[in-house]
Amino acid sequence: MEAQTIVQPEKKKSNQDVIIIKHLNKSFGSNKVLVDFNINLEKDENLVVMGKSGSGKSVLIKCIIGLLEPDSGTIEIFGRNIPDLDRNELDEIRAKVGFLFQGNALYDSMTVRQNLEFPLRRHWMNVNQPEVNKLVQEALDDVGLKHTINMMPAELSGGMRKRIALARTLILKPEIILYDEPTTGLDPGTAKEIIELIVAIQKKYRSSSLIISHDMNCVRLAADRVVMLIDGRCYAEGTYDSLKKSGDPKIKDLIE
Amino acid sequence: MALPVKTTDFLQETGGISVFTGRFFKEAFKPRYEISEFLRQCFVIGYRSLPLIGLTGFIMGLVLTMQLRPSLIEYGVESQLPAMVGIAIVREIGPVITALIFAGKIGSSIGAELGSMKVTEQIDAMEVSGTNPFKYLVVTRVAASTLMLPILVMISDAISLFGSYIGVNINGITSFPLFYTQVFNNLGFSDVLPAFVKSFFFGFAVGIISCYKGFYSNKGTEGVGQSANSSVVISSITIFVIDLIAVQITNVLNLN
Numbered sequence: 001m002e003a004q005t006i007v008q009p010e011k012k013k014s015n016q017d018v019i020i021i022k023h024l025n026k027s028f029g030s031n032k033v034l035v036d037f038n039i040n041l042e043k044d045e046n047l048v049v050m051g052k053s054g055s056g057k058s059v060l061i062k063c064i065i066g067l068l069e070p071d072s073g074t075i076e077i078f079g080r081n082i083p084d085l086d087r088n089e090l091d092e093i094r095a096k097v098g099f100l101f102q103g104n105a106l107y108d109s110m111t112v113r114q115n116l117e118f119p120l121r122r123h124w125m126n127v128n129q130p131e132v133n134k135l136v137q138e139a140l141d142d143v144g145l146k147h148t149i150n151m152m153p154a155e156l157s158g159g160m161r162k163r164i165a166l167a168r169t170l171i172l173k174p175e176i177i178l179y180d181e182p183t184t185g186l187d188p189g190t191a192k193e194i195i196e197l198i199v200a201i202q203k204k205y206r207s208s209s210l211i212i213s214h215d216m217n218c219v220r221l222a223a224d225r226v227v228m229l230i231d232g233r234c235y236a237e238g239t240y241d242s243l244k245k246s247g248d249p250k251i252k253d254l255i256e
Numbered sequence: 257m258a259l260p261v262k263t264t265d266f267l268q269e270t271g272g273i274s275v276f277t278g279r280f281f282k283e284a285f286k287p288r289y290e291i292s293e294f295l296r297q298c299f300v301i302g303y304r305s306l307p308l309i310g311l312t313g314f315i316m317g318l319v320l321t322m323q324l325r326p327s328l329i330e331y332g333v334e335s336q337l338p339a340m341v342g343i344a345i346v347r348e349i350g351p352v353i354t355a356l357i358f359a360g361k362i363g364s365s366i367g368a369e370l371g372s373m374k375v376t377e378q379i380d381a382m383e384v385s386g387t388n389p390f391k392y393l394v395v396t397r398v399a400a401s402t403l404m405l406p407i408l409v410m411i412s413d414a415i416s417l418f419g420s421y422i423g424v425n426i427n428g429i430t431s432f433p434l435f436y437t438q439v440f441n442n443l444g445f446s447d448v449l450p451a452f453v454k455s456f457f458f459g460f461a462v463g464i465i466s467c468y469k470g471f472y473s474n475k476g477t478e479g480v481g482q483s484a485n486s487s488v489v490i491s492s493i494t495i496f497v498i499d500l501i502a503v504q505i506t507n508v509l510n511l512n
Binding site: 062065067087091094095097099101102103105106107108109118119122123 | 369372373376377378380381382383384385386387388
């Protein structure tokens with residue numbers, strides 16, 4: 001089934017697609033989660049994929065980063081098909097793609113500094129300590145939490161943990177950032193701060209963002225384009241305003 | 257005809273642990289080697305277990321001596337007490353009791369730690385940070401527990417013998433050199449070597465089973481508790497099974 005395009009975004013930011021997903025299928029037993037799913041993410045774009053809980057949004061984002069293997073279909077990032085890559089090739093791609101986990105996934109046994117240093121030292125093995133210190137400080141500065149550098153994740157509030165997780169994602173200066181439900185579990189005020197931070201970061205680093213969310217504030221404030229994931233398919237796409245005007249009951253149900 | 261659920265569960269678990277063990281050997285000898293994490297685990301698993309192992313070893317030696325004494329007096333062989341306690345501790349009680357305490361402390365800790373990392377997506381976060389989580393988390397912990405348990409057993413044996421010396425002197429007077437001369441005159445190569453070798457297998461079993469249970473933990477926080485619990489239970493049973501096999505092998509090789 002083709003996506004029902006309500007309204008195309010008025011202005012395409014660029015013609016360069018950094019992620020192209022074609023005919024993606026993923027099932028768990030008899031449960032078909034993604035069915036012939038197609039989307040693309042353009043350079044410098046903020047794309048939000050909306051869907052109800054359990055609609056397969058997190059499965060989609062985990063297939064993109066190579067944590068889950070799709071049953072069929074292609075996921076091209078920078079022109080390379082993710083399911084075909086071996087571990088080393090996948091790591092090369094992952095160095096350019098940041099991933100913000102829904103539950104933050106901060107390492108409990110490490111301090112904030114060690115959490116931020118971890119991806120740096122694993123991806124860029126030859127980086128020296130002064131450079132590491134500079135990048136850690138810069139990432140913490142971006143999220144406004146320089147003072148937490150020696151704290152443990154357990155000592156931080158939910159919003160602070162989300163910001164630190166975001167700093168860890170940013171530290172490698174990724175060209176693409178994948179956000180899995182970035183505002184889940186946060187109070188409305190903190191959620192709004194996180195969304196504003198995501199938008200500010202996208203502007204500062206000119207990165208492309210794919211945001212998985214069912215939070216309407218997130219969609220409204222962050223999305224250049226919205227894709228609606230319904231019944232495992234790309235049901236509709238367009239701008240937030242155009243989708244809001246739609247009379248389709250499934251779209252209305254999701255957006256309201 | 258379908259096997260009873262419990263039998264199929266047992267076979268699935270055994271198969272799962274066997275495949276996991278195979279993967280351990282496959283990954284352990286391939287670079288990149290996680291030396292610093294391995295050393296850190298040696299410290300955590302070995303050094304931090306010392307107080308508990310030392311205390312239980314001391315009590316074990318003391319109590320065993322005090323319990324044996326009346327029986328030996330009855331048969332008029334009280335003078336053989338150091339020799340009997342020495343052989344019992346070095347050949348059997350030291351390795352098995354130390355391994356069981358090790359399974360309780362380290363097995364539950366590894367099961368809970370990895371289980372918690374699994375349900376909070378920390379293992380996935382490692383994967384996207386350019387790290388092979390199996391190598392970083394499993395290979396290092398299994399190698400450290402395999403190496404540390406024999407060392408802990410030797411230390412525990414030494415402390416147990418000291419406890420026994422104290423026990424002997426509670427109801428009589430035996431000099432330190434006389435006690436140890438009696439112990440070591442009655443200990444041979446065939447007493448020490450099989451006990452030392454089997455403690456490597458005990459350590460490996462505790463490491464691999466705990467990592468397996470933690471690495472494949474599910475069902476959220478409930479699953480973490482189950483991982484910790486079943487790590488201890490399965491490790492403890494496996495220690496007795498290995499001990500049973502070891503005694504048969506030493507019989508066949510005439511090492512008794």
